[in-house]
Amino acid sequence: MALETTxxxxxxxxxxxxxxxxxxxxxxxFTFEVVPSKLHELIQTLRDDEELNFNFLTDLCGIHFPENxxxxxxxxxxxxxxxxxxxRIRVKTYLTADPExxxxxxxxxxxxxxxxxxxxxxxxNFVGHPQxxxxxxxxxxxxxxxxxxxxxxxxxRTDKDDRFFGxxxxxx
Amino acid sequence: xSELLLSPEHRYAKIIEQTRNEDGSELSILNLGPxxxxxxxxxxxxxxxxxxxxxxxxxxIGYIHRAFEKIAENRPFYQVNVLTDRMNYCxxxxxxxAWWMTVEKLLDIEVPKRAQYLRVIVMELARITxxxxxxxxxxxxxxxxxxxxYVFQFREKIYEIYEEIxxxxxxxxxxxxxxxxxxxSPKTFELLNTFLEEFPVCWREFENLFERNRIxxxxxxxxxxxxxxxxxxYGFTGPNLRAAGIDYDVRVAQPYSSYEDFDFSIPVxxxxxxxxxxxxxxxxxxxxxxxxxxxxxxxxxGPIHANVPDYYLPPKEDVYQNMESLIYHFxxxxxxxxVPVAEIYHAVEGGNGELGxxxxxxxxxxxxxxxxxxxxxxxxxxYPEMIKGAMLSDAIVILSSLNVIAGExxx
Numbered sequence: 001m002a003l004e005t006t007x008x009x010x011x012x013x014x015x016x017x018x019x020x021x022x023x024x025x026x027x028x029x030f031t032f033e034v035v036p037s038k039l040h041e042l043i044q045t046l047r048d049d050e051e052l053n054f055n056f057l058t059d060l061c062g063i064h065f066p067e068n069x070x071x072x073x074x075x076x077x078x079x080x081x082x083x084x085x086x087x088r089i090r091v092k093t094y095l096t097a098d099p100e101x102x103x104x105x106x107x108x109x110x111x112x113x114x115x116x117x118x119x120x121x122x123x124x125n126f127v128g129h130p131q132x133x134x135x136x137x138x139x140x141x142x143x144x145x146x147x148x149x150x151x152x153x154x155x156x157r158t159d160k161d162d163r164f165f166g167x168x169x170x171x172x
Numbered sequence: 173x174s175e176l177l178l179s180p181e182h183r184y185a186k187i188i189e190q191t192r193n194e195d196g197s198e199l200s201i202l203n204l205g206p207x208x209x210x211x212x213x214x215x216x217x218x219x220x221x222x223x224x225x226x227x228x229x230x231x232x233i234g235y236i237h238r239a240f241e242k243i244a245e246n247r248p249f250y251q252v253n254v255l256t257d258r259m260n261y262c263x264x265x266x267x268x269x270a271w272w273m274t275v276e277k278l279l280d281i282e283v284p285k286r287a288q289y290l291r292v293i294v295m296e297l298a299r300i301t302x303x304x305x306x307x308x309x310x311x312x313x314x315x316x317x318x319x320x321x322y323v324f325q326f327r328e329k330i331y332e333i334y335e336e337i338x339x340x341x342x343x344x345x346x347x348x349x350x351x352x353x354x355x356x357s358p359k360t361f362e363l364l365n366t367f368l369e370e371f372p373v374c375w376r377e378f379e380n381l382f383e384r385n386r387i388x389x390x391x392x393x394x395x396x397x398x399x400x401x402x403x404x405x406y407g408f409t410g411p412n413l414r415a416a417g418i419d420y421d422v423r424v425a426q427p428y429s430s431y432e433d434f435d436f437s438i439p440v441x442x443x444x445x446x447x448x449x450x451x452x453x454x455x456x457x458x459x460x461x462x463x464x465x466x467x468x469x470x471x472x473x474g475p476i477h478a479n480v481p482d483y484y485l486p487p488k489e490d491v492y493q494n495m496e497s498l499i500y501h502f503x504x505x506x507x508x509x510x511v512p513v514a515e516i517y518h519a520v521e522g523g524n525g526e527l528g529x530x531x532x533x534x535x536x537x538x539x540x541x542x543x544x545x546x547x548x549x550x551x552x553x554x555y556p557e558m559i560k561g562a563m564l565s566d567a568i569v570i571l572s573s574l575n576v577i578a579g580e581x582x583x
Contacts, residue, residue, distance in 0.1 A: 026514070026515045027277065027514060027515070027516055028277075029517055031515070055404060056404055056407070057407060058407075058519070058526065058528065058545060059517070059528055059530060059543065059545040061530060061541075061543040063532060063540075063541045064541075077530065077543075079517055079528075079530070079545075083418075083420055083425075086425050086426070088517070090515070090517065108405060108407070109402075109405040109406050109407075109553070109554075110405065110406050110407030110550050110551075110553065112553055113549065113550065113552075113553045114550065117549075121241075134234075135233060135234060136233065136234035136237040136582060136583075137234060137237065138234075145239065145242060146241060146242055150242075152239075152242055152243065152245075152246050
């Protein structure tokens with residue numbers, strides 16, 4: 001008996017009401033969004049509820065959407081996995097240009113470095129993280145390099161033209 | 173001489189001064205790495221030690237960070253593949269195939285059965301290489317050099333097979349969107365068959381050298397154990413998790429590339445210590461060999477790649493003579509191929525755990541965001557806890573039994 005997506009949706013809307021939204025199947029993974037203020041509580045429910053039982057945090061990462069409105073500038077994406085029913089879900093939360101979200105390092109020990117990585121590359125502040133400092137880049141760095149405005153290469157180079165490398169004004 | 177001593181203001185000197193043993197004796201701080209020959213890669217750990225015993229450890233990573241995720245956002249899909257090679261370079265074909273499968277999932281491409289089976293063969297070969305390196309190096313770290321030299325020639329044999337398939341050995345860049353770039357030559361199958369004949373003999377001997385070896389057992393049993401609960405909490409996957417007794421394997425949980433057609437078991441350990449990790453890897457090599465044999469026996473005839481001219485570069489001869497091929501060649505190279513807007517997560521069982529690609533596209537030819545779920549980045553955070561209370565020489569053994577690959581750790 002696989003864990004039905006309708007059960008997940010029912011349970012969560014019952015508990016969180018309007019705070020969880022946009023339920024959909026994105027290819028093979030059930031995806032939904034949650035408001036950042038309820039994120040920690042939601043992940044805890046997903047982990048501790050006997051029926052839901054999402055016991056494993058597979059992945060956590062950030063995304064930058066500079067072209068979205070001001071409330072959807074950043075997203076943090078969580079992939080959770082229920083090993084008993086073998087079901088994966090994806091939880092997304094959108095943040096403002098001054099991104100801040102509750103840390104889930106107290107729920108999953110593995111979230112510790114994943115959140116540090118997200119902080120390092122996107123500058124997303126995880127409130128309540130035990131040791132939020134840079135992990136892959138050097139400590140002296142000021143910028144957050146995975147943000148879209150951060151250029152990949154030295155801007156002074158003239159031998160490379162963005163039009164030949166995928167992004168043009170038309171297809172962006 | 174006095175210049176070599178720590179000045180009283182140095183932060184280490186302060187720590188040493190503040191944290192003393194109960195009887196007032198001094199502790200010491202040792203900087204292990206970043207480039208130490210015993211750590212097989214660039215890992216730095218600052219250890220607080222009481223004599224030979226480790227009290228605390230602080231790992232620093234990122235010494236070979238190459239910003240693959242950023243580079244991937246600026247490259248078309250088929251050029252991202254060469255980045256994946258360089259993550260877990262002990263088993264690069266697995267990373268390559270995982271990336272193609274992610275793109276195929278995005279584009280809804282059905283790969284022909286033959287190509288899927290050939291992918292399974294090459295992925296299992298890569299798994300053998302990965303485990304072979306990890307286990308033999310673990311032998312070296314415990315003082316047994318012979319086994320390493322003995323099995324390493326078979327890594328060479330596997331690399332010769334890779335070479336026959338794709339022309340490269342270490343960073344393979346193997347395959348294309350939809351399958352392989354060309355049919356495997358008869359020589360590939362010849363080499364493969366010789367390997368299947370000779371390798372088991374050698375691997376059996378390697379096992380016999382270690383599994384009941386008194387010194388090896390003393391060095392590894394109860395060294396760096398981790399409980400199943402802790403392993404889940406720390407996000408362990410792959411052989412390290414299975415050594416703790418949990419039979420989670422992506423090949424079985426979410427079969428990809430026709431893994432459901434093969435009959436194999438998932439070896440599990442009990443206590444999650446270094447010896448169990450070693451034994452689980454040994455057993456997995458036998459399973460991989462069995463999968464390769466089954467795949468060779470059942471190998472269907474047919475095309476080697478899916479019929480997706482929009483994404484698969486046509487043969488060069490055709491480009492010069494055939495209008496259609498020329499158009500497709502132009503479209504692919506100039507990036508005018510249709511790409512759906514979607515979000516994909518695809519996971520495979522890599523050499524050391526669940527290797528996942530989280531891909532978000534916006535309709536352009538490059539990924540909008542590509543995140544690599546690197547298994548050893550996630551489980552390496554358990555390392556300070558695992559070596560707490562262990563001897564310094566155990567720390568080296570634990571590190572090599574975890575199979576942490578620096579390229580994957582730092583991406």
